[in-house]
Amino acid sequence: EVQLVESGGGLVKPGGSLRLSCAASGFTFSPYSMNWVRQAPGKGLEWVSSISSTGNYIYYADSVKGRFTISRDAENSLYLQMNSLRAEDTAVYYCARDVGISRINWFFDLWGRGTLVTVSS
């Protein structure tokens, strides 16, 4: 089955760190650009970060730049290292696959179920 499964969410204090993972299965991971999108409770979707298939091109939303780091391995995993977490980072974090192979098309055809990150003291 083609799927993305996120993990690593949880409760963290303001200023703390967390590392999210996304495991891909059922398809060849390496040619696809990948993304993180988050959704605060009861709110809309917010793009967080994108990484190209090679990892050479990386993009961040202004709200997380300098605090979050996206990365990937060559096999089947995407990561999001989140530092200096704030209450406003509380959200469900989705891993999403870009539709294009070997180039970024900037829209997403496969999403995981998400992992909840709660930043609270």
Place this chain on the structure above:
Amino acid sequence: SYVLTQPPSVSVAPGETATITCGGNSIGSKSVHWYQQKPGQAPFLVIYYDSDRPSGIPERFSGSNPGNTATLTISRVEAGDEADYYCQVWDSDSGHVVFGGGTKLTVL
């Protein structure tokens, strides 16, 4: 930063046509994509490149982007279409992906 504006809610009776708009500066020059999200579920792509449908999406779903406002149209609305719908573009100026605020479609 680029902003996409959607109505917070749209209501329609079963069998009628739902129209969800997405406004943005010169949006006609951008490619607009639409996602459906049902409660407790991940978003799901229903329209891409303004008007293309992924395989498996019913023909009742259509999109257009003629210039000032992009539109998602759902014909012959069914109860199962009740969901939040988000438009999305890539803003080349900022290099950022942008989502609209979302529209809650209620089937009366």
